[in-house]
Amino acid sequence: MTDLAAFTALLAPEGQTLLAALRDYDPAQELAVASRLRRDHPAELVSAALGQARLRQRAVAKFGAEDAYRMYFTPNGVEQSTRATVGTYRANRLKALGVGSVADLCSGVGGDALALARAGISVLAVDRDPLTAEVARANAAALGLDGLIEVRCADVTEIDTSPYDAVFVDPARRGGRGRIFDPEAYSPPLSWAMDAARKAPRAALKIAPGIPHETVPDEAEAEWISDGGDVKEAVLWFGTEPGARRATLLPSGASLTGRGLPDPAVRPVGRYLYEPDGAVIRAHLVAEVAEELGGGLIDATIAYVTADTLTPTPYASAYEITDELPFNLKKLKALLREREVGNLTVKKRGSAVEPEEIRRKVRPKGPNAATVLLTRVAGAPTMLIGRPARP
Numbered sequence: 095m096t097d098l099a100a101f102t103a104l105l106a107p108e109g110q111t112l113l114a115a116l117r118d119y120d121p122a123q124e125l126a127v128a129s130r131l132r133r134d135h136p137a138e139l140v141s142a143a144l145g146q147a148r149l150r151q152r153a154v155a156k157f158g159a160e161d162a163y164r165m166y167f168t169p170n171g172v173e174q175s176t177r178a179t180v181g182t183y184r185a186n187r188l189k190a191l192g193v194g195s196v197a198d199l200c201s202g203v204g205g206d207a208l209a210l211a212r213a214g215i216s217v218l219a220v221d222r223d224p225l226t227a228e229v230a231r232a233n234a235a236a237l238g239l240d241g242l243i244e245v246r247c248a249d250v251t252e253i254d255t256s257p258y259d260a261v262f263v264d265p266a267r268r269g270g271r272g273r274i275f276d277p278e279a280y281s282p283p284l285s286w287a288m289d290a291a292r293k294a295p296r297a298a299l300k301i302a303p304g305i306p307h308e309t310v311p312d313e314a315e316a317e318w319i320s321d322g323g324d325v326k327e328a329v330l331w332f333g334t335e336p337g338a339r340r341a342t343l344l345p346s347g348a349s350l351t352g353r354g355l356p357d358p359a360v361r362p363v364g365r366y367l368y369e370p371d372g373a374v375i376r377a378h379l380v381a382e383v384a385e386e387l388g389g390g391l392i393d394a395t396i397a398y399v400t401a402d403t404l405t406p407t408p409y410a411s412a413y414e415i416t417d418e419l420p421f422n423l424k425k426l427k428a429l430l431r432e433r434e435v436g437n438l439t440v441k442k443r444g445s446a447v448e449p450e451e452i453r454r455k456v457r458p459k460g461p462n463a464a465t466v467l468l469t470r471v472a473g474a475p476t477m478l479i480g481r482p483a484r485p
């Protein structure tokens with residue numbers, strides 16, 4: 095049976111019964127579960143259902159349990175799909191721009207298409223892989239969004255996008271040997287996606303967050319998006335604010351736009367140290383955050399901001415610094431012993447030392463908590479000790 099035939103069988107009543115039975119199955123019991131189910135159902139259908147149940151469990155982190163257990167996935171599809179928080183944010187931004195229809199070029203299993211449809215946008219979802227397209231179709235139906243989503247199995251380069259208000263492209267960035275870093279090796283290549291974007295009234299291209307700023311064309315806005323502090327992606331927007339640089343932090347939705355400020359000045363470590371969110375750093379907006387905080391850098395090459403006052407900001411985590419010492423493990427160990435620190439958080443920026451190594455060597459013991467930040471202050475390897483600051 096082909097993968098496509100196995101998948102189609104899962105959509106029939108017997109497949110659905112098996113999937114429902116496997117909803118909360120324990121992967122550690124997989125062999126026992128499989129042999130029990132094989133007594134009443136064909137072996138191939140049982141293994142397809144088990145595979146799908148496993149993928150659904152993995153997808154919960156991206157789509158939440160309610161949707162994940164109604165949706166379908168392929169191994170690549172779950173890996174490459176956009177998480178719902180990010181997809182919803184982008185879809186709402188397109189909606190706010192007045193977009194009513196989108197050509198979703200490289201739609202995968204439909205992570206973005208579903209978010210767009212939920213925002214009330216009608217979607218043409220295109221993927222050239224027949225199984226992936228079939229899975230996207232099943233997802234649209236499973237979530238009751240098939241009235242807004244048309245899935246087409248085709249090569250995106252053959253699609254006429256002129257009838258749509260906007261184009262969205264999420265190229266495949268994984269080859270047979272893992273992640274692809276060269277944007278021209280994406281499928282389709284980034285240059286193709288940019289041409290498609292330029293032809294549309296508006297466009298959004300999802301790209302890797304590590305993309306060099308020089309790759310961003312002048313007419314595009316570049317936005318870096320993090321979720322829960324992890325940078326998830328960058329988006330090139332066409333038809334919004336040419337040249338703009340933006341960092342958006344989910345789930346709050348706080349969004350910071352660049353003002354073209356020069357690098358902040360280096361100053362001595364003050365009472366507070368701020369660790370900017372990864373999206374702020376990737377978007378090169380540390381200067382904007384430093385200005386907001388009335389702070390400076392501890393070192394010209396390190397993205398830690400310091401200030402004497404505590405200013406609430408969504409764009410950085412704040413620490414109150416109690417000690418600043420030259421890097422020295424013995425001294426650190428002695429100081430933490432003296433303070434009875436058993437709960438030690440180690441952070442590092444600009445230091446080659448591994449946090450785990452520190453924890454192993456220092457062997458923290460005691461009822462108190464502390465954070466140690468291994469970094470450089472004006473070029474010198476330094477340990478800053480403190481605790482998360484609460485306004």
Ligand SMILES: C[S@@+](CC[C@H](N)C(=O)[O-])C[C@H]1O[C@@H](n2cnc3c(N)ncnc32)[C@H](O)[C@@H]1O
Nearest residue numbers: 175176200201202204205206222249250264281
């Ligand atoms: C990163 S995934 C898309 C994920 C999707 N945005 C989601 O959230 O589920 C990229 C998809 O592009 C498809 N693809 C790559 N090159 C293509 C092409 N030339 N035409 C159509 N689809 C293509 C792959 O099959 C893959 O499913």
